[in-house]
Amino acid sequence: AEEDFSWFDLTEIELLRVKCLPHTLDVLRASSLYTPFHIQLSHKTQRARAHRRFIELLPPESRNVEDSLRVRVSTEQILTLPELKANPFRERICRVFSTAPERDSLSFEDFLDLFSVFSDAATPEIKSHYAFRIFDFDDDGTLNKEDLKCLVNCLTGDGQDTQLTSSEMKQLIENILEESDIDRDGTINLSEFQHVISRSPDFTSSFKIVL
């Protein structure tokens, strides 16, 4: 519980950006004072790694620190990362983490955010929250039957021959709702989802992408 939210305390990059603000050092002091040393160590190396990976995605002329903080990388390019290439939820992941108005590109901070959620340091609550957002295909705040259907199709593969039959699908969705829809309103909301996830200890170890 003492872990710092490391991914976002002031990095050297941010130092560059906010060079002359008087409170910077104060922040710096406060953030590094309360974080155990070894945790700082591992997080900072991970952040450095993430930055390197991000720069690799940029066109060669803008591969420097200043540009890497300004430029947004389009989703298509993010999807070429080997870590995401084989993931059936890759479009959803990019969409959820993108802060651009059209939800189609990621800045370095979004990128960092993405991998911090998928890192070891993220708490199970954060992980399950983002998992929920990823699975909520229509972005309406609950998992309804359509969302569940999309989710199952993503899991089993999209091809016509690989999908479950419609009767199986119906049965499966009914069973899922039976098990997890506590208040019986026909959809699964965030807290119900988190309740289900909390019963599966494997979730945190599988909801992870190593950079």
Added chain:
Amino acid sequence: MGCLTVEVALGLKSGALNASPSSGTYQLCVNLNKGHKEEFKDLFKFTQLICARARTGTWGSKSFALVDIATIPLNSCIKEGKKNASKLWRLMESVHVYREGNLTGFDLSEMLVLIFSGGIGKGESCLAHKALTFLFPNSQDLSPYDESIVHDSFHQLIQEQSQRAEAESLELQEWPPRDKGGGSQLHGAPQEYSSATLRILANMPSRTIGRSRGAIISQYYNQTVKLRRKNSRPLLRDMSRSARPSIRQYDLEFDLTPREEEEKRSLLVEELQGLTITQRNHMLQNMPLSLTEKRCLRQDIYIRRGRQRCYQISQTQLYCCSHLKYHCIIAFRSLWYGLLSGLYALKPWRYSLKQISGQFGSSVLSYFLFLKTLVSFNILLLLLLLPFIVAVQVAFPPTSESSNFQSFTGLELFTGGGPFTHTVMYYGYYSNFTLNQPCSSHQSSDHCPANAVHLPYNMPLAYLFTIGFSFFITCITLVYSMSRSFGKSYRVGSTLGVHAITVFCSWDYNVTQKWASRLQHDNIRTQLKELLAEWQLKQYPRSVCGRLRQMTVLFLVWLLSLASVLGCAIAVYSFSEFMHENHEIRTETISEKLQEARLLVLPLIVCIINLVVPYFYNVLAICEQHDSPVLEVYVAICRNLILKMVILGLLCYHWMGRKVKSLEDQCWETFVGQELYRFMVMDFIFTLVDTLFGELVWRLISEKLKRDRKPEFDVARNVLELIYGQTLTWLGVLFSPLLPVIQVLKLLFLFYIKKISLMANCQAPRKPWRASHMTTIFITLLCFPSFLGAAIFLSYAIWQVRPSRNCGPFRTLDTIYEAGKVWIRRLEEASPSVTWFTWIHQNLVENTFFIFLMSIVLLVAIYFNIQVVKGQRKVICLLKEHINNEGEDKIFLINKIHSIYEKKAVHQ
């Protein structure tokens, strides 16, 4: 209007539902009947509780404002001598028929009854009845007459309150039009809801939280408020009325307008400033907001705080030297990061593990992680053994008695005999006197330098204590890691929701390869199909005939497997017997080399059994056709474990019983150490052979046959082999202190070989794996049969068996344990000042009563823990019941809202 009724009922009812014995509110109701002095405070607590309940629950925000209206008059009713709420008081009087009592006191439980019964329509009073029986467990059945009074009076109350609400223009606001597509059909409620109802549902906080940023901010704002209140809350009665926490500020938001969101945000910033830094960091870390927003929040916090506090100080300091300073800091930091990335690369096997998990998922990864754990256990052992026993003995080698140097043929690498016999490898080499003693009786006393510093080192004692201590440490680490992994993977009172968990949690995001992900798709699909089939099987259970057949098959298969275990055991036993007798008869007639080779036959046979029988079990498992694949894995593990443990037990008996007697003139400890060494080397060789034939050749054959079917990596069997090897190491530590070195080397080799073979030959297992459950089971198996067995074996050897007469550190003693006793006696003689130590020894270690007492204390502690867990189970059951009730409530209320909107639509 009707909607308001519902909402008030809903807010209060959900609060009242909290009034379980566990929450303390029920207690409060009882207290209120007894005395009236603490009433104000308690009632406030109660209101807060209601609000907290509604805030954390899944109910609409408007209900709150109404709760506010409904509860505040109650407060004022008490406080101001019932002046302002005379009508309310009349209502109270009218329901007072339930209980006799003085009317000057305010009976909260009656109020609850009111609220409960009011929320439900006259015809639907099941919940009200439930509530009544809950509140008045001893009362007789309530007459319908009483109930109707309750209803009437409550409706009156509601009417009054809603009039007030209208007066305060708290009309339900018109929802912005919002189209919502699917999911309209409600589970358990067959009718379609109108779009108006759906809009309300969509705006309930339970749904907005998963969607809008404003709702998240507002939720965390509420959390911080709660946290701050918990930190520093003055007594409520000490506060002026206006300063008391108003319920209105708690309300949850729908999709906020940007302005409202900004407001919320600044409130949150203010609240966060009030927290301590650790709390704030923790809170921010847990917020599911994007990095940019978090950073803005954080900067806001510091800027505002900076204005308040440290501008005067920091401004002057920072402006004069800012640029230089920052450049220095940045340069230093980048240097530091470079260093750190170097360190990161040093983390052992990071890349390999990533590769494995990327291609085979977390189940295969669990095997390699387990291997890593074993390596660390052995290194722990070595860290103790190497400096305290081996290094010291190497520094002071004993005067060699048998200096007949045997030729090295290469076979000794497998047998561990020959030139290795008289080395630090084995027990027999270690000396039985105090090393480095200045003028010891063992060494010639003519060179006895007077002023050199000497630290005497009692070898037997060091041997005994180091081994004992390392076992103790291993035991503690094992138990600790076991308990931790149990805590992680098993929750008290958790129910199964297999389908949901499979769908939500089964995708392994580690996977990075296209083909691996395709495989995972296939696996998940099969798994889902299997689950559905299983579920359908449960709905329509098999016929009696089918079940009988299955039972027969099960019985037969178990019989066969147990028989095979028995057969193997008998074979090993009779063979060892045969070898033993043969050894005594024909020792002279054959050459030395052959003699050496003969030693290898027993390990060879055991290893062949260990290799072949699991395959036999796999064939049996195919016949069995278990319903669930998980059960299949467990059964396979169980059978293999029985086999291995029986054989190891037999071997231990063979060594301790027979060999000790027959080898009295030689060093039996060294012999046992060598035997274990041989077993270990053989085990390693057979693992290699198995990898080669079981995986490589199998793959080549299947490639030849053009079947797209690579062999699977059998995690269970491989892990059991690891456990078996570790047991051998633990068994042999006493007799061969360097055995952990061999084990570490073996494990390192195994890691790379298994990895290469896995990459080249295997495919990911198709069985569903719950990796963390499996890890728990592996650790448990490592602890229970394996470590415990080894510990029992070693304790027997230390306490009961007579060490051999002519070798080893304990050659003069009757048992190994006597070394400790002798030392204590000597200590007593040498320095009488440490009598307390001997006293402790005599009274606490030797005395059975103390041990008896200790075990009683332990048992009591265990008993208490069991009771606590039982209690938790009960509480969980209660809470589950509450959840179910709330589910019922919600359906009812949704229906109510729906009907109200229907009516509205008809009117218009």
